Amino acid sequence: MKLLIHPRGIFTLKISRSMVRKNIVYAVLGFFFLYVVILLIVTFIVASGGHDITTSFTTALTTLGNIGPGFGRVGPSENYSFFGDYIKWALSCAMLIGRLELYTVLVIFMPWFWKK
Numbered sequence: 001m002k003l004l005i006h007p008r009g010i011f012t013l014k015i016s017r018s019m020v021r022k023n024i025v026y027a028v029l030g031f032f033f034l035y036v037v038i039l040l041i042v043t044f045i046v047a048s049g050g051h052d053i054t055t056s057f058t059t060a061l062t063t064l065g066n067i068g069p070g071f072g073r074v075g076p077s078e079n080y081s082f083f084g085d086y087i088k089w090a091l092s093c094a095m096l097i098g099r100l101e102l103y104t105v106l107v108i109f110m111p112w113f114w115k116k
Helices: 022-047 053-065 085-100 102-108
Strands: 013-015 018-020
Touching (some): 022 085
Antiparallel strands (some): 013 018
């Protein structure tokens, strides 16, 4: 917000009285936005099957974050059997992405990784 008010200002981010370098801040922001984008994509895939937004979002969140039961139809007393096949495939991919971490999966699909 300070940067919006003072576009030419120079500001530093400090955690425990030590400065945080810009490349670390950009890496954390990149990870966060990549996580949110994948979360929204999986949410829209689940919602395309005709499910409500609570079920869609918490299903995507629980599979991507590997955190347990969600809300709606995927609560603690329900399972994922009512989803269609393409939704189950998307949720399985989201579970792998969440378990292996985002950057690891992203690197696997980069061409320079496979050249050696």
